[in-house]
Each structure stands twice: as C-alpha cells, then as structure tokens.
Amino acid sequence: MMRLLLPLLACVLLMGSARAGDQIWAGLFVGENWPVGRQAPPGLTERLREVFGYRHYRMLKGDNIDLRDHRAHWTVGRPDFFMRIDALPHGPSEPSHIGYEIFKDGFPVARGRYVPEPDTPLFINGPDFGRGRLIFVVETR
Amino acid sequence: MNDPQLKTMLLETCPVKPGQEARAWNALQERMQKPASFALPWRALLGGAVAVSCAVALAVHFDQPSVAPVSASSQAPGIFATAFYSRGAHAQVVWLNGLDPATDGPTYMDPSSQIDESAPAHSPNSL
Numbered sequence: 001m002m003r004l005l006l007p008l009l010a011c012v013l014l015m016g017s018a019r020a021g022d023q024i025w026a027g028l029f030v031g032e033n034w035p036v037g038r039q040a041p042p043g044l045t046e047r048l049r050e051v052f053g054y055r056h057y058r059m060l061k062g063d064n065i066d067l068r069d070h071r072a073h074w075t076v077g078r079p080d081f082f083m084r085i086d087a088l089p090h091g092p093s094e095p096s097h098i099g100y101e102i103f104k105d106g107f108p109v110a111r112g113r114y115v116p117e118p119d120t121p122l123f124i125n126g127p128d129f130g131r132g133r134l135i136f137v138v139e140t141r
Numbered sequence: 142m143n144d145p146q147l148k149t150m151l152l153e154t155c156p157v158k159p160g161q162e163a164r165a166w167n168a169l170q171e172r173m174q175k176p177a178s179f180a181l182p183w184r185a186l187l188g189g190a191v192a193v194s195c196a197v198a199l200a201v202h203f204d205q206p207s208v209a210p211v212s213a214s215s216q217a218p219g220i221f222a223t224a225f226y227s228r229g230a231h232a233q234v235v236w237l238n239g240l241d242p243a244t245d246g247p248t249y250m251d252p253s254s255q256i257d258e259s260a261p262a263h264s265p266n267s268l
Contacts, residue, residue, distance in 0.1 A: 046230075047230040047231065047232055048230070050227065050229040050230035051227050051229075051230045051232065051234055078243060080243055080244075081243050095209075097209070101216075102237065104217075104240055104241070104243075105241070107217060108216040108217065109215070109216055109217045109220045109237065109240065110213055110214065110215055110216055110217075110220060110222040110235070110237055111213075111214060111216055112211060112212040112213035112214060112222070112224065112235060113211065113212045114211045114212075114233065115208070115209035115211075117208050117209070119231065120208050120231060120232060120233060121232045121233070122211055122232065122233045122234075122235065123227075123230070123232050123233070123234045123235070124234075124235045124237065125234070125235065125236045125237055126237065126240065126243070127237075127240035127241060127242050127243045128240075128242040128243070129242065129243040129244075134243055
C-alpha cells in the first residue's frame with residue numbers, strides 16, 4: 001500500500017510546487033483598426049480595446065515562460081522592440097514577481113517590477129507602428 | 142419649608158381639576174400600548190436612501206483590487222514611463238511616452254547594416 005501511496009504523494013507535492021504566477025506568458029501585439037493575421041483571443045481583445053482603443057490586436061510573438069528556472073527570458077517580437085524578463089528572488093510564502101526591461105533599437109528605455117496575478121495581465125504601451133501601435137502583454141498561465 | 146407645606150401651597154396655586162388625573166393616566170396607558178413607530182417624514186427616508194446609494198456607488202467606483210502595483214521607471218532621456226491600474230480592463234498598464242515609431246527599415250541588428258571588417262581595404266564601397 002505504501003508503495004502505491006508514495007509516488008502519488010510525490011506527484012501531488014510536485015504539482016503543488018507550481019504556484020500561481022510561476023508560469024507566465026509574454027507576447028507582442030500590434031493594435032490596429034483592421035483585422036490582419038493572427039488575432040488575440042476575444043477576452044484579451046476586449047481588455048486591450050478598453051485601454052488602447054484599437055479594434056483589432058494582431059499577435060507577432062508569444063512565449064510561455066517558467067519563472068522557476070530563475071534565468072533571463074527574452075521576448076523578441078521585433079528586432080527593434082523587445083523585452084527581457086527576469087524572475088526575481090522571493091520567499092517561499094511570497095508570490096512570484098518579475099523584473100522587466102524594455103528595449104527599443106537596442107537600448108533600454110524602461111524597466112520595472114510586476115507581480116503576476118491570475119486575471120490581472122500587464123499591458124505595456126510601445127511605440128507607434130504604421131497606423132497601429134506595438135503592445136507587450138504579460139499574463140499568468 | 143417642609144413637604145406638607147409645599148404640597149398645600151401647590152394645591153392652592155395649581156389646583157388639580159376634577160378628572161384631570163384620570164385623563165392623564167388614560168392617555169399614558171394608551172401611549173404605552175401603542176407599538177413604537179418611527180414615523181420619519183418621507184423626505185428624510187428618500188434622502189437617506191439617496192445618500193446610501195451614493196455611498197455604495199462611490200465605494201464600488203473607487204474600489205481597488207488587492208493587486209500589487211506594477212512599477213516602471215524610464216531608462217532613457219526623453220522617455221517617460223507611467224504605471225497605473227485600469228479598472229475597466231482589470232489590468233496593470235505601463236505607458237511609455239516619447240518612443241520613436243517602429244519601422245520596418247533596417248536596424249542595427251540587420252546584417253545589411255553591419256560593417257564587414259573582413260572586406261579588403263580597396264573595396265569600392267570603402268571611404
């Protein structure tokens with residue numbers, strides 16, 4: 001009986017170690033007023049529309065990021081506009097939080113900290129692009 | 142002046158009319174038997190309802206979720222970074238102002254814009 005219970009207990013412990021906020025998704029979108037290419041999901045589109053006002057949001061790049069590996073992650077949607085994400089150290093009882101740095105034309109233009117929380121994404125307003133705008137989105141997965 | 146004297150003086154100056162005590166007692170009994178009623182004027186009730194509604198609406202409007210605020214600081218001159226929470230979108234927002242528009246032209250990362258140091262010095266493209 002113990003032989004059956006021990007692997008099950010180990011699986012439960014391993015699953016429990018992945019807390020909310022450890023898995024995030026970061027992507028680059030273009031806000032535009034005409035639908036072109038791969039569009040953002042409807043729920044995300046509604047939220048982006050509330051902030052930025054464009055009708056449609058085309059996804060250029062998206063990456064799943066595991067913050068538990070504690071290394072730098074790069075989201076390079078375009079060669080002239082990209083973002084670096086670092087998992088910052090935190091206590092075992094504290095939520096995961098990240099440091100982000102935005103690069104434009106190869107130079108850092110802004111940096112900050114963000115605590116990923118379910119159902120509270122981070123939107124970063126980028127430069128204009130054509131008749132739209134580049135927007136970074138970071139959310140929990 | 143002792144109590145009997147005071148009583149006598151009161152009876153002389155303010156005589157109790159016949160039946161006055163009985164009427165007062167009956168009125169008191171009736172009043173005690175009535176249920177307590179809060180007969181507030183309708184205007185006061187309406188005003189109270191409006192005030193409570195306004196308080197609830199303001200509390201909902203200014204209700205901030207318990208999310209940790211995002212921080213943002215500019216790292217380049219001419220760039221301004223502002224962080225805020227959007228209640229309508231339920232999202233944290235970092236707003237960067239002052240960025241040059243992105244273009245599809247060649248960038249510093251494109252190979253075409255890099256200097257080929259292995260090219261001969263007598264190249265017609267060299268200065």
